[in-house]
Amino acid sequence: MDKSLYIGMSGAKQNMLAQRAHANNLANVNTSGFKRDFAQARSMPVFGESLPTRAYAMTERPGTDLSAGALMDTGRQLDVAVDGEGWLAIQNQQGQEVFTRSGSLQIDTNGLLRSASGELVLGNGGPIALPPFDNLHIGADGTLSIVPVGGPADQLVEVDRLKLVSPPGNVLEKGEDGFVRRRPDAALDGGEPADGNLRVVSGFLESSNVNAVEEMIANLQLARQYEMQVKVMRTADENAEAAARLLQNL
DSSP states (O other): OOTHHHHHHHHHHHHHHHHHHHHHHHHTTTSTTOOOBOOOEEEEEOOSSSOOOOEEEEEOOOOBOOOOOOEEEOOOTTBEEEESSOEEEEEOTTSOEEEESOOBOEEOTTSBEEOTTSOEEEETTEEOBOOOEEEEEEOTTOEEEEEETTSOTTOOEEEEEOOEEOOOGGGEEEOTTSOEEEOGGGOOTTOOOOOTTOEEEETEEEOOOOOHHHHHHHHHHHHHHHHHHHHHHHHHHHHHHHHHHHHHHO
8 A cells, every 4th residue: 555645644634633723713713811722733754664755744732822812891890801911810620720811700609709611710818709798899900899788888898819920921831621821841839929010901801812814714725735635645545546456467
């Protein structure tokens, strides 16, 4: 069998993986704080008894575009957007500290502050718990202040502060859960330190940084490349059949 069949197959596989990544980006074009993923592959020469004249397509770990999206005015009291570089620290279902730019917050029946997907929002000393209140104010530095139930409207009581962090971008990776975290080889004992210089904008959300037009064009290009790889496999199969017929006639 002609080994070019496997060359075409590896290329088609990488095209399918890239299409999946771009399709996921396109599906999250309206997801608050979403960071688009890159699909990446490289050529790897085939080494063996013969000369390395052919190359397979080999998957590499995809990267993530961590650039900020545009700010959207929602006017909602519990919506916050991180101003500039930085992240909001939350606790995932496994109890690990992860980072997000999605600041659509909510309060559960126990007074715990959670993200839109249900993760606990971290403060100065762990998950943030709010007592009953008549009004809530989120300051530019992430400070959470409330007007206690029955208290004067001008009497704000500071309860906690959102944990805002700014780890270096070159140590971050995006997990399968969609949250950003430090790579295992760059993890810190005790969690990421809070950055007191970061600021948030209350009443706003950060939009996705996905460009829908770019993603659609990329998917069209990948579909054409996939067709080319399938044609290579078909040609290799036809060549093998022709070679078999010639051998039969000898």
